[in-house]
Amino acid sequence: MAIAVALVLVAIAVGALAFHYASPWWLTPIASNWHAMDDALLLTMLITGVAFVGLHAFVAVALVRYRHRAGHRASAEHGNRRLEWWLIGITTVGIIGLLAPGLTVYARLITPPPDAQVFEVMGQQWQWHYRLPGRDGKLGTTDVRFMGPTNPFGMNPDDPVGQDDVLVGGQELHLPVGRPALAQLRAQDVLHDFYVPQFRTRMNMVPGMVTHFWFTPERAGRYEVLCAQLCGVGHANMRSWVVVDEPAAYAAWLARQATYGGGTVGSDGSGGAGGAGGAGGAAAAGKAGQLVAQAKGCTACHSVDGTRGVGPTWKGLYGSTAPLEGGGIAQVDDAYLQQSIAQPQAQIVRGFPPVMPPAQLTEAEMAAVVDYIKSVQ
Numbered sequence: 001m002a003i004a005v006a007l008v009l010v011a012i013a014v015g016a017l018a019f020h021y022a023s024p025w026w027l028t029p030i031a032s033n034w035h036a037m038d039d040a041l042l043l044t045m046l047i048t049g050v051a052f053v054g055l056h057a058f059v060a061v062a063l064v065r066y067r068h069r070a071g072h073r074a075s076a077e078h079g080n081r082r083l084e085w086w087l088i089g090i091t092t093v094g095i096i097g098l099l100a101p102g103l104t105v106y107a108r109l110i111t112p113p114p115d116a117q118v119f120e121v122m123g124q125q126w127q128w129h130y131r132l133p134g135r136d137g138k139l140g141t142t143d144v145r146f147m148g149p150t151n152p153f154g155m156n157p158d159d160p161v162g163q164d165d166v167l168v169g170g171q172e173l174h175l176p177v178g179r180p181a182l183a184q185l186r187a188q189d190v191l192h193d194f195y196v197p198q199f200r201t202r203m204n205m206v207p208g209m210v211t212h213f214w215f216t217p218e219r220a221g222r223y224e225v226l227c228a229q230l231c232g233v234g235h236a237n238m239r240s241w242v243v244v245d246e247p248a249a250y251a252a253w254l255a256r257q258a259t260y261g262g263g264t265v266g267s268d269g270s271g272g273a274g275g276a277g278g279a280g281g282a283a284a285a286g287k288a289g290q291l292v293a294q295a296k297g298c299t300a301c302h303s304v305d306g307t308r309g310v311g312p313t314w315k316g317l318y319g320s321t322a323p324l325e326g327g328g329i330a331q332v333d334d335a336y337l338q339q340s341i342a343q344p345q346a347q348i349v350r351g352f353p354p355v356m357p358p359a360q361l362t363e364a365e366m367a368a369v370v371d372y373i374k375s376v377q
Helices: 002-022 035-065 081-109 160-164 247-255 280-295 334-342 363-375
Strands: 117-124 127-132 172-176 181-187 192-196 201-205 211-215 221-227 239-245 321-323 329-331
Touching: 002 035, 035 081, 117 172, 117 192, 172 247, 181 192, 181 201, 201 211, 239 247, 280 363, 334 363
Parallel strands: 117 181, 172 239
Antiparallel strands: 117 127, 181 211, 192 201, 192 221, 221 239, 321 329
């Protein structure tokens, strides 16, 4: 029996090593410059792997060597100073080997290069808000007393530096490839954690604090953003995207984004009117509704770019017809939108789950959101 258990332990150790080297998950696609993070991870796996295999081998040898046999009786042995010193020394070296690389990498992680592009991430149950500096390269000041449905960042309206800040619409942030990026992280309500698995780094977001880390995107692509800190019942749905663009594509995307002071960035980054959709006036008109929709969590389920989500996309929704569960078609007008927001279970769009709760909006907020939906064409 003892020999059978020893063989099982050896098989577990060998199988774990085989799975580790054969698994396609142990290396992620390289999307940032944090190769040092990979080295620290591999060193950690090496140390813990040696300990894992060594402990299994020790137990297997002990089972065989000290198994019950006729004529042999086990006896207790108290104290073995030589063994104790060996265990203390090996454990100490192992702990140093685990901690030292991690501390070194962390010190580099929070020390950005001077040319890093700053962007801000605000975590809110259960969505993300993104802000970029305008042409001046500086983010405007913020304060919690200014936070509200139309001002999730708490931006100071009297700060001229913040007037050209870029407020990213929707749940998709774009960054240029090859340029260092500094993420400044804040939380509006509870603990969150900004995590892009392919970047192989993450950071907690603590209410009342600004945390940060930096990375350099090295490969263009679209990467999913996750919250890595359990933040409530909607934690699993707190997702968005980071798109790493070539410089020309990034500039085109940036030109379409709205600024805090009104209008869009424009192709020259001046904060003037222009960009996609034609008119800065339309962008300004829908700005309040966009912020209300983001603050209330609407954009976590409804996209503005045609992407299918938990709920119907808002792109081109107004003026269209919506097929309903159980048959029938609804004309998407102001009355339909107001009813769908206040009483979402009254008419369920075919193909979408009836999971939307009634939105608690004031009359002004309702009108602003409807105007914003109408502007998303």
